[in-house]
Amino acid sequence: MSFQATKELEAEVDELVTHYPVKRAASLMVLHAIQEKFGWISREAVLWTAKKLELPPINIQEILTFYPMLRQEPMGKYQIKVCRTLSCALGGAYELREHLCKKFGLDAHAHGAQTTSDGKFTVEFVECLASCGTAPVMMCNDDFYEGVSHAKADEIVGKCK
Amino acid sequence: MAQEYKLILKYADEPGYTPDIECYLRHGGYADLKKALAIAPKDLADGKKLSPQEQIREDVKISGLRGRGGAGFSCGLKWSFVDRKSGKPIYLICNADESEPGTFKDRQIMYKDPHQLIEGMAISCFANDVHLAYIYIRGEMVDGAKILNEALKEARAKNFLGKNICGGGYDLEMHVHRGAGAYICGEETGLIESLEGKRPYPRIKPPYFPAILGLWMCPTIVNNVETLCNVKHIVAMGGAAFAKLGTPNNTGTRIVSLSGHVKKPGYYEIETGKATIGELINDPKFGGGLRDGRKLKAVIPGGSSAKVFKAGEKFKLKKKDAEGKEILVETDMLDLPYDFDSLAAAGSMSGSSAIIVMDDSTDIVEALANLSEFYAHESCGQCTPCREGALWMSKTLHRLTHGEGRAADADYLVKIADNIPGGRTICAFGEACSWPVQSFVAKFKDEFVAKGAADEARHAKQVAAPVETKELAAAHH
Structure with missing residues (x-):
């Protein structure tokens, strides 16, 4: 509904x-x-x-229509926001997003939020999440994760049922 | 030797320190609010009386406290602009929209020691006759908003908020207001519009100075999280004692956010100006140096909007010699004391006290492209030079980093950047998006030109050999 x-x-x-x-x-x-x-x-x-x-x-x-966090359409059950901005980029944010996109069969070079066809995951880049000292960082729904290696990302995603 | 000096973060990282009120009270919490509420009117020599509120405001002036959000403006002076005769309510907003790339200091305070912020706010509100205040926290800090709401609930239950606080006859209510992912809400008039439930389009000044026509057209104070916490410590130790911390005109402490290519990124609280940029990057107590085998290339000293420093850059700084005469001393970028004035003298700023370190593995054009994409995304779109300029700069840098650049792009970027700020826009975002472009291109121009020239040369070759074009195009996809 x-x-x-x-x-x-x-x-x-x-x-x-x-x-x-x-x-x-x-x-x-x-x-x-x-x-x-x-x-x-x-x-x-x-x-x-x-x-x-x-x-x-x-x-x-x-x-x-102004605020990026507000959604005008349904998104995935688990929404993954990877910080894109400089400190995280220096710490491997682009590689992290690419890893997640490949894992979910999404286009690693597409612009904007992408959702898997089963509606389970949305992956998107967002701007600075204010935790630059623990780059790269990401959010999965409301939960915040720091120092996200590819293995850690797999573990986080694995817990999404 | 430079040392950490923990004033604001004194307890936050202690083992066992929790964000609840019982823990805060065990550590002497809310004693300074009680102290502030108990201040007696002071008789002056001329027979006039100084109210408790006036005394605190005077003490904040004496302390030399400067805003920790980015502009470094005197807090006491900001408060002195408040229109206290309008008959309208005065509001206070804590700017907790921490989103300047590189900055993560307010997060530490709010998540680990929320009551310190509430106490600092309560004292600041009392000093300014404020009875309703808001904490505007960025939307992505979901847990931060929950922690603050819980802390507010606890503070109300113990009568540190609400009616007749601690029996001192003073009423204050405070609420958390969440943003929703827009950097421009950190600009104080944009923040006010956002809090009013509108698009966060910054207001033009004059006439809309928050101190006169702020929230709902009432006098309003907007202060950063760290600034408001400092007010608590000014009341605790007295403005004169606070002013002895740090260096003249750069008083107190600063929490420096250190990120990028250092061994130990993190946040370090120092006495303002008592550590140099080099110490912050290289000292084992702080950043611990660059990764092994790497050399320093560039440093952004005060959040992404601050003008970049190039490794080895030298500045002439004014200093006083043994006889008190002013002399110019050549100072290496790494030897700049980390404070407001030295960095301003070197043509940049300490801004939100966020240092981003880049070593020689960094593609400087890519780094600027990353920042410009941020600004293109975050321009609110209200003023044409900023909305279009930020996007043009980002698009130009995109082509430079995607094999489509031109040698002339370096000059083109500067031309755009030069035409955005300087009174052509309503708010300082115009400056903020131009400074990185102007400084990166000025200091690393050869890299920009080389990249564009290489692309042009390759394209020229492709025109001569059309078959290759197809192959290259295929390779790009």
Whole structure:
């Protein structure tokens, strides 16, 4: 299901709104909450959020299309984000991404996020993840990994069921 | 000899030190907040009274504390700009959107010692009559946001936040706000727009100085994580004692993030200016030198936006001789004291105090291409020179690193870079994306030219022998 306003979500949003004197300010946190539950932010989710925060839908749509972390379509069950920026690149980030792409049968030179045909894995490059001293680093969903050798990457991926 | 000096990271890496409030309290936590709340008004010689808040603000000025986020602006001066007569609420935002490539210091504080940040913020809020504050943390730090939220909950339960804090009659609430992967949110007015729930397009100054027209058009203070932690220590030891740490005009400590081609990358807290770049890279207490058999090629001294230093580069720095006369001393890049002023005098900056080291295995054109791709991706797109310029530079560098370069690309890159900053853009991102290009090309021009020339020569040969072209094209795919 791409979106359904559950009681739990309603309660979370009602709480978030109390953090700000202006409702609109809660929009990014509300989109985070939705994405956490549904994996991406559908049109219905945009419309629901706009109504909830008493905004025209464009105010939600414009931030959805700006922030790289927000997803406008379903992604893999396990989303792997490999840091691309200089310190990680010096530490082997490009080789790490290539290793993962080959492992999953994805194009190692394609631009942007790629998802395996079974929908299990998404691999993408992201910009600096602020852990340059332990390069290369990556995230698998919300979990953060440092000093990721190819063997360590295989181990992390192996635990994704 | 240069030493580590742990002020902010005093406990963070101690075995058994945990981020919960009980551990923090066992280590003397929140004593400085209590101390701040108990300050009595001070009688001045002219009969006027100095409020507790004014006393803390004065002490922060005396401490010489400069912003740890990148610009190195005086914290006391920043606070003095706040419009306190507008009748509107004053807000404080902690800029925890740590995303300048090379930087990973705030991460250490927030993940390991979150209450230190909360205490520093609470004192700063008290000193500025703030009753609602936010921690804007980058979206990718998912665990960091959880740790901070848990810490806020603990602090509320112990009445270090909320109504009538510690019985001192002061109310303060604080919330965590998560970003979502956009570097521009580290720019303070972009951050404010983002917190308001909009696209993080930086605001034009004037008139939108945060101290006057910030969050919801109210006076707002935006300070970096490390800066706010320092305020706690200023209250603890007094501004004058804090000012004795480090070197004149470069007071206190700095947490240096060291990455790239060194044996021991990591974060090292030093008294500002009491270690040189060379010591930070080579001393066994710090980076431990380059990998075996490698030579130094380049150093980015203050996060990816800082202008690069070339190995062996020399600068003329002003120093005072034995009689106090100002003289110019030739200083090698490695002998530059790691502080705000020396690096500025050498034409770069200590920025977010992140050193990226590159040895002689580094393809310098590739390195710049990597950084330019970052800036092309992160330009918010609001101002044409930055949006188009950052992309052109990245595209030009892409062709230079993919066998399609031209000898003239080096000059072309500089021409683009020169036309982005200098008041043509709303925010300093224009400068940030131009400085690496200007400095890399200026200092390593022969490598850029050689790469482009080699591509041109090969292409010329291909035109003469068309069959080969197909083979080469096939080889590229």
